[in-house]
Amino acid sequence: MKVIAASKVHGRNHSDSELKAALGSHLPNPPRRTDRLTLLALLAAAPLKAHLQADTGLYLAATYPARQNMFALLENVCAQQRLPKPFEFVNSVSNAAGFHVAQQLGLQGPNLFIGAGPQVWGHLLDLAGNDLERAQIRQGLVLLVEEDEQDGFCVQALVLENGGDALSARDFVALSDSVEVVRLELGS
């Protein structure tokens, strides 16, 4: 398995509107009424569109769900005893981000969403590598979305194909060292 393309997006304290504006330069028709997790995943995936074929599986990991969306739902339903807004509820189904990435990039393969823990790169590579080896797909797009209050957000993406040696590295820097990484640093 080999890495053929990579991207990394980094930023801090950016509103959803700012993320949406940044996304506009990569996608002609970005999805409406999406949550932050979807926007972040799309920001890293969209610059890789030229490298991707339809027969691609998506393996997305995130540390957290779209928390503001989740809090809005909790406030509405549990504190205010109101019905949730339909689009907020649908977005809370956490593979909504994977759906929008697949739809925007035209990916037709498997679409998995996992929680990002300490072994996340190993799990992402195992899942994608397995589908590649079994010829279920021609390419794998792996995406890791991380965001916290101290460091802001960081989204890393790799496009994988069969061929080359087994990938033994388990961090983005080492995994992407054979390709030129598309970097997007959102200013403050």
Place this chain on the structure above:
Amino acid sequence: MKPVYLQSAQLCSALGENLRDAALACHKGRLPQPKWFELHERHEQRPYLAVAGAPLDLRQRLQQLIRTSSEGGALDDCLLILASTTLDIAAIEARVAAGEATGNQMAPALDALAEELRREWGFAGAFTLNTACTSAANALLYGARLIARSHYRRALVVAFETPSEVTRQGFGVLELTSPSAAYRPFHAERDGLILGEAYASVMLACEPGPAPLARLLGGFSACDTSSLTNTAEDGSHIDWVMRRALYSAKTKPAKIALVKLHGTATQTNDLAEINGMRRTFAQALPPLCVLKPYLGHTLGACGLSETLLLLESLRQGSLPGCDYAGQALLPLAAEPLAVAGHSLMLANYFGFGGNNASLVLQGITP
């Protein structure tokens, strides 16, 4: 795909505190009684299928599942996959309902529970998988693939769906829940689904072990990008997924003795599955069954809860006949349905986010 065995299966559901009781109730055609909740603002009642037995906290339930499915042995050769859409949100909902302000301190990392259990039990690896209603089906499929390729020797799939108020109100606002409490997938006058609570586990291994329940021969999962909430109504994506699943198991439609339908009883999803079935099987439809009336729609857990109920009910003799078969839009069996011990079965699981999955299973006669 190299076949993988399902062992040490557990299920706690509305139908019973354990898999054997649930299968016995299903075998006899005994439907669980729903509890009712109120839709906010509309003040309308909707049914819900809560688990039978004494209430237990989520961690206690998960500990119980792991202890029983692992049979007390070491787990350092085993991958843990948690499959759920709600995880422990019910606990967070209780805090918000009690007046606590929402904030980042309240939201645990998505993998927190899996990592906690990995450390406590010594699993070789662990992760949380959420692909909506295909979560557990994907956990079975990818767990099996990972052990078949020797990434791990075994994989423990733990699937659960807790009674989340956000989920109940969310499905209500989308007009997907049944006001009548008559859960009738594929009925011409179906009026929606009943959500259900469930906790289930199964050990996957390449060796049969002392009492294997079934073999997982193959499967396929892919994303239909036509809509976030519905799959293509013409059934084309479902057809493609079922065909790829059959191909992965090196079999074909004519070899399938039984199809466990996804059958949510919502208007569009049942229609898409009907069309998908007609495309794949044409006029030669095999015997068909639906299990959601017995468990409720257990969302992220249904890929395991329904698979286990299917296998154990058949092991006990037969699945119950469908009492509205004459009004169903697919030929559901009106009489009790049994299949030979080593028959091939297809199990469908479809969900939000365009995720569609099909599994090919083979029963094992004890």
